[in-house]
Amino acid sequence: MSQPLRVIFAGTPDFSVAPLQALLDSEHQVIAVYTQPDRPAGRGRKLTASPVKQLALQHNIPVYQPLTLKDPDAQAEVAALNADVMIVVAYGLILPQAVLEMPKYGCLNIHASLLPRWRGAAPIQRAIQAGDEKTGVTIMQMDVGLDTGDMLYKTETAIQPEDSAQSLHDRLMTMGAEALIATLNDLQELQDEAQKQDESQVTYAEKLSKAEAQIDWSQEADSLQRLIQAFNPWPVAFCDFEGKPLRIWQARLPQADELNNEAFDKTAPAGTVQLVNKAGIWIQTGNGILCLQTLQAAGKKAMPAYDFAQSRQLQGQKLQ
Known part of the structure; x- marks a missing residue:
């Protein structure tokens, strides 16, 4: 102009x-x-x-x-x-x-x-x-x-x-x-x-809703990873842990070499914690493994998933 x-x-x-x-x-x-x-x-x-x-x-x-x-x-x-x-x-x-x-x-x-x-x-x-x-x-x-x-x-x-x-x-x-x-x-x-x-x-x-932020572990790992990233910072994806919502701020898919870990039981039900290490909390989904990286318990601040797991015996537990 x-x-x-x-x-x-x-x-x-x-x-x-x-x-x-x-x-x-x-x-x-x-x-x-x-x-x-x-x-x-x-x-x-x-x-x-x-x-x-x-x-x-x-x-x-x-x-x-x-x-x-x-x-x-x-x-x-x-x-x-x-x-x-x-x-x-x-x-x-x-x-x-x-x-x-x-x-x-x-x-x-x-x-x-x-x-x-x-x-x-x-x-x-x-x-x-x-x-x-x-x-x-x-x-x-x-x-x-x-x-x-x-x-x-x-x-x-x-x-x-x-x-x-x-x-x-x-x-x-x-x-x-x-x-x-x-x-x-x-x-x-x-x-x-x-x-x-x-x-x-x-x-x-479509406009986002809090209801669709609830994780369904029977879905595929890549779909869940995208949902978690898409709903950060609102409404934030969540699952149920010990009767309270556990917010999931960040997650990633495993690298090819990480999938060779002997701790992964591919027959475990969806939602089962397969492994806890410094990379995060590894969850079995309906198809594939998902690594949870940043979590927030009810009433707490967001923290690395590994830190969240330190005071809890998570391996083998099933998240809802």
Whole structure:
């Protein structure tokens, strides 16, 4: 773009902070920030501003926190800002058609997947859980559908076996910020060359639930390992140990040479502790061995699995 853009930024959680900071560091002008209303947080349930609001206030940017953008007064506020473009990153409110059309260049969204794969609420976690080899960020021209708009810019990254949802979130957050600035700097040309999404390739990233974080040891080891990594840091995979939940923060699959250990009884029931050593706690699954590396007992802090095992006779026990 030959001229800096007047930008409205709409976002709420940590994932939105890096793109907002990138805008503040750029030549573009952030004229207003939209974010969710302050929510109770912490043990005292004190009303707390979102990470995006906190950053906006540090830079003396006007902050708007409507309960809905369907309200005529809220829409009038957006229109009065006379923005060139609105950037939406994990904002949490639906943008009606009227709002989508208000900025000169419309509304853009940073989505943490390679659309049309993983539209919806939990694209980072679902990509890990499904065993995808790669994911990335898509900058999309928003329409009224759920992540259905035309694609302007994509960038990708490999998903590593050790990636948790947190580590992948952090990487994509930085990539999204860089992709946003690249898109804005070439916006008109990218809009002219926008690509439609292939509806035959669509998958949906359903919202996570605590119930699906419960481990079923009869599943295959690789599926369980991906679930554990995908649900870190929330809702955190867990099993039952001595009548209480045991949270599993990290696990890995064995190397080929580790499977030759004579302690492994391949006929043991799923959930049986086959071995305890400094590498972790080795569990028999429905198909294969899984090494638990970081655990958290009820009321305790997370710790290495080997440390957890020191005061307990685990070998041969069956986790539920």
